[in-house]
Amino acid sequence: KSGCNKERIILHRMGINLGIFKFSERRIQSNESIKILTVGRLVEKKGHKYAIKAIAKIVKRYKNIEYIIAGDGSLRKELENLVSELEIKNYVEFLGVVEQNEVLKLYRQAHIFVLPSITASNGDQEGIPIVLMEAQATGLPVISTYHSGIPEVIVDGESGFLVPEKDIDALTQKIEYLIEHSEIWPEMGRAGRKFIEERYDINKLNKRLVEIYRALHTNNVNELERPKRY
Template sequence: LKSFYFFLSFLLNREFDIIHCHFGNIGEFGITLKNIFPEYKIITSFYGADLSKYVKQHGKEYYQELFHRGDLFLPLSQCFASKLKELGCNEAKIIVHSIGVDMTRFVSSGRNYNKRNNIILLTVGRFVEKKGYEYSIRAVAKLLEQHQDMKYLIAGEGPLKKNLVMLASELKITKNIEFLGTINQNEAIELYKKADIFILPSVTAKSGDKEGTPTVLIEAQATGLPVVSTFHSGIPEIVENGKSGFLVQERDVNTLAEKIDFLIQHPELREEMGRYGRKFVEQKFDIKKLNKRLVEIYSNLLGNSQ
């Protein structure tokens, strides 16, 4: 209730020019505000579920009023920009604006790329279907036939955790897999430093839910980790296949295991990919550069309206 009154007083003071809504469904609320304050510009950012699960649930017409009355739309990938156009959004209102990370916090110095034994695999994220953890756990079970001293760390919580713990038990790999629970960003940074390979086997969920551009993949590359993920949603735009890591088809356990094994067997490639990934993120996903660009987007929108 306190937050509501703060928000209401902020609106009534009218000390702003733009209402920036994060997620498409919040953009719908932004249009309601535009009915009250028609002079303000509405920007909507799209992130994942709002262009996959929500559209599947509510139909392709769900955002038509938003597309018509909203001023600007910021999908975080070209993949989502194409989806917006497919749903009827005017291409002239679309600007791709990515998620970024603080490059001063995620550093790559001091990493040992020469390990061949006691390899640590890492996954960070919620235990939900679209993360595809079932497939990385099955891939690890295959890998343990050759790499008995390998460890797989999974950080996070979520509704599927119990099922995944049971799967690890059924596959008899509980000695090699550790479920770390919820972690904060500082703890995540320490895990990135500790790990040798980052895995995120994302898939399209039965509900239609999809990833956007998972921030953990950007963070992992920023710390110099080679990554293994999937050809899913916007992921090919944030991981350069064959350069900063490997991408495989969704739910392909065998190829997932093969790519991880190849990285284990070739520490020089882990180093090459890790260093490339760091430079790639510096160029495209540095939060300072992206914030500066966002200010330019705001200024251009207001300049064009005057």
């Protein structure tokens, strides 16, 4: 503890421009494959290998899935080798670096978003991944981990699911649950959009920041409404 007066500490979140991330309910046609998406750099803390291992389990039961990985990084070759070793190359696609307009298309085309973040071997951690805000804003059900600030951006069981770090079985179970229960995708998507609108709308947060600066200028910090923590 640093000895700061907790009444003088103000939590201010980052957010996203909801005007860019258009909402749509997720539904699937009878002949359509289920698209599972991960967006993020190919580095250890993003946990890609755990998603890949989960997909290897899932395709033994469900053949109509595609796992799409958008992003590049130092682990690409290692992850591609893992996909080959697990004999799931027909189900996994590495897109490499993707521009934002293409990411928006990927969000629209996907049915489920997965980001199994972990604490890396060198101690590196996530903060609150922006992609989880973006995915929920577009209406995607999301699956991530009890890691760092991630539980603050997902309402477990409502807008998505949280699983323990590195738990391939738990990750597999939650992905399979969403595959088997596509009827809940629209409800989860609406819950996620509502949550992001309430807590992570950059326009609301900018107005809030102005209020904070004004309160600091007039020494009325104690009168500020404190945001809820999740």
